Every structure is written in C-alpha cells, then in structure tokens.
Amino acid sequence: MEGDLKAASHLMRALEEGEEWAFRELSRLLPYAGRAHVVGITGPPGAGKSTLLDRLIEVLRGRGKEVGAILVDPTSPFTGGAILGDRVRMQRHSSDPGVFIRSLATRGAMGGLSLSAWGILEVMDAMGKDYILLETIGVGQDEIDAHHAADTEVVVLTPAQGDDLQMLKAGLFETGHIFVINKADMEGAERIRGLLEAALKMRQDRWSPSVVLTQAQRGEGVTELLDRIEHHRAFLEREGLKGEGRRRRLKRGFEKILEHLLKGEIQRLLEGELMKLREEVEEGKIDPWAAAEEALKVLKGHPPDLPA
Numbered sequence: 001m002e003g004d005l006k007a008a009s010h011l012m013r014a015l016e017e018g019e020e021w022a023f024r025e026l027s028r029l030l031p032y033a034g035r036a037h038v039v040g041i042t043g044p045p046g047a048g049k050s051t052l053l054d055r056l057i058e059v060l061r062g063r064g065k066e067v068g069a070i071l072v073d074p075t076s077p078f079t080g081g082a083i084l085g086d087r088v089r090m091q092r093h094s095s096d097p098g099v100f101i102r103s104l105a106t107r108g109a110m111g112g113l114s115l116s117a118w119g120i121l122e123v124m125d126a127m128g129k130d131y132i133l134l135e136t137i138g139v140g141q142d143e144i145d146a147h148h149a150a151d152t153e154v155v156v157l158t159p160a161q162g163d164d165l166q167m168l169k170a171g172l173f174e175t176g177h178i179f180v181i182n183k184a185d186m187e188g189a190e191r192i193r194g195l196l197e198a199a200l201k202m203r204q205d206r207w208s209p210s211v212v213l214t215q216a217q218r219g220e221g222v223t224e225l226l227d228r229i230e231h232h233r234a235f236l237e238r239e240g241l242k243g244e245g246r247r248r249r250l251k252r253g254f255e256k257i258l259e260h261l262l263k264g265e266i267q268r269l270l271e272g273e274l275m276k277l278r279e280e281v282e283e284g285k286i287d288p289w290a291a292a293e294e295a296l297k298v299l300k301g302h303p304p305d306l307p308a
Contacts, residue, residue: 005100008123012102015116015123023257026119033125034246036068037233040150042136047156048182051216053135057093058219059226060131068124068132069101072113100124113149115260118253121149147175148252151245152232154225156180157196159188173199177209178228184213184221207235266299273298 014022039056041049053069060067093099102124104117113136124132136146147153155176160183179196181189193211200209210228214221236242270278274295281291 005127008100008127011123012116012120015119016104016114018116023119026122029122029126033122034243036125036129036132037229038121038125038132038134038149038151038245038249039229040134040136040146040153041156042146042153042176043156043180044158046160047158048216049135049156052156052180052182052214052222052225053133054093055216055219055222056133056226057099059222061093061096061098063226065098065130066128067099068127068129069099070117070120070124070132070134071101071103072117072134072136100127100129113146115256118149118249118256121249122253148248149245151236152177152229154178154180154229156182157192158183159186159192174203177207177232178225179209179211180214180221180225181211182214182216184215189213206239207232262299266295269295269298 011022011025014025041053041056043049050071053071057067057069093101102120104114104120117134121132121134134146134149153176155173155178157179159181179200181193181196183189193213196211200211203209212221212225212228214225216222236244277286277291277294280286281288286294
C-alpha cells in the first residue's frame with residue numbers, strides 16, 4: 001500500500017462515497033498503520049486554521065517529513081460534498097510528492113468528522129506518512145472528534161476570543177495539548193496569552209499545555225509550534241502513551257461504523273416489520289417510549305450485516 005497513490009486515492013474516494021467494500025478493505029491495512037503522528041487542528045471559525053496548516057506543511061517538508069492532510073469542510077446542501085476544496089486552499093503543495101491532501105465534507109456528522117474520515121486516517125497512515133494534519137471546521141466545544149482522532153490536539157484562537165475563554169472550559173480547554181493565539185499582531189494577544197497560561201496551570205495533567213503566538217499569514221511562530229508538537233510527541237513516547245491516540249481512533253471508528261450499520265438496519269425495519277408499530281405511535285395508540293422498547297426487541301432479533 002505504501003506509496004501506491006492511485007490505489008490510496010481510489011480507496012479514499014470509495015470510503016467517502018460510503019462503499020461497504022472499502023470499509024472491509026481497511027482490515028488489510030491494519031498491519032501497516034500506526035506509525036503516523038496525527039495532529040488535530042481545531043478551534044472557532046475564522047481563527048486561521050487553514051493558513052496555519054498550510055504553513056505547518058511547509059515547515060514539516062523543510063524537515064524532510066512526509067505529510068498527509070485532511071481538511072474537513074462544511075457539507076454542500078446541493079452535492080453533499082465539501083464546499084471548499086484542497087486545490088483552492090493548498091494548491092502550492094499539489095505538485096509535492098511528499099504531501100497528500102484530501103478534502104472531506106462533514107456530511108452532518110455530530111462532532112465534526114464524518115464516517116469516512118476515520119477510514120481515510122488509516123489509509124494515510126498506511127501510506128507511510130510521518131504526520132497527518134487534521135483540520136476540523138471549528139464549531140466550538142461540541143467538536144469532540146478532533147480529540148478522539150488526534151495524538152496531539154492544537155487549539156487555535158485569536159485575540160478576538162479573549163473575552164470568550166470561558167466557553168473552552170467544557171470542551172477544547174480540557175482536551176487541547178497546545179494552544180495557539182494566531183493573528184498575534186492584533187491588540188490583546190499578550191493579554192489572552194496570560195489568561196490562557198493562568199487557566200491551564202489548573203489542569204491536572206502529566207502534560208503541561210503550552211501557548212504559542214503565531215502570525216500564520218507571515219509564517220511567524222510556526223516553527224516554534226512544530227517544535228512544541230514534536231515535544232509532545234516525544235512526551236507520549238517517553239510516558240508509554242504513544243499508542244493511545246490510535247487506540248482512541250480505532251475505538252471511535254468502530255463506534256461510528258456501528259452507528260451507521262444500526263441506523264441502516266433501523267431504517268429497513270421501519271419500512272418493514274416496524275411500519276405498523278410506527279403507525280400506532282402516529283395514531284396515539286401507543287406511546288413513543290413503549291414503542292421504542294418494542295422496536296428494540298425486534299432489532300435485537302435482526303443483527304446488522306457486519307463486515308467479515
């Protein structure tokens with residue numbers, strides 16, 4: 001699989017289109033994956049995540065690293081695909097054989113990552129990439145999939161978020177490993193840095209999160225950010241936590257696929273054996289809770305067609 005770009009592209013496209021054979025094919029990749037370091041780049045919209053990722057690719061390539069990038073975009077209401085494309089945002093890397101970029105749509109997935117994203121991470125890993133950069137759309141503290149997917153989670157903010165740090169405490173604040181204050185030439189950058197550093201001291205982790213100031217448009221601070229990422233990678237290896245991120249990815253991927261299969265089975269039953277039960281609910285003959293319990297009994301007798 002390593003280096004076979006045509007096969008990888010074909011498999012990724014099939015995963016994005018929801019082809020069942022593609023998800024079954026992932027089992028053949030398991031022995032070859034597990035080496036890449038996945039960096040999740042998340043945070044509120046407008047923080048400059050795309051520009052920062054673009055600059056990170058540049059610095060990583062300067063250090064001779066093979067890079068994969070997954071850019072998660074909002075879903076088009078017309079095509080179901082990603083509204084923004086990698087050819088628009090990352091065109092300067094398109095001719096570099098050491099960089100593989102893929103744009104994905106969220107397809108309405110809660111948490112920010114679609115079902116196919118978990119499989120595509122495995123494909124890029126099996127391709128032999130040293131780093132996989134995963135940029136999420138930025139929907140605030142509900143965007144938890146970046147934490148489940150990443151070995152190192154980078155939270156990108158701007159000085160404009162200085163008065164909104166409280167919102168992070170229930171989500172990104174508790175999971176982020178490195179915090180970036182981008183657009184640091186704006187007023188208030190040092191103030192938000194001080195607030196963040198003071199708040200992060202209260203976290204009860206073996207890892208001490210750091211705060212980095214960047215101006216991604218100019219490329220300033222990006223080298224320092226990569227140094228912090230590599231420092232966190234070394235910390236994970238030193239503490240025996242190197243495989244924890246992949247275990248989270250595989251577990252979350254399993255949960256996503258199971259949810260997908262169960263939803264398909266439920267829809268099939270609603271159009272068949274459960275149709276009468278649903279009609280009784282609509283007519284008020286049975287309450288929804290009791291009907292759902294009856295439906296669950298039927299579902300338990302109809303296990304979904306799990307991949308071999």
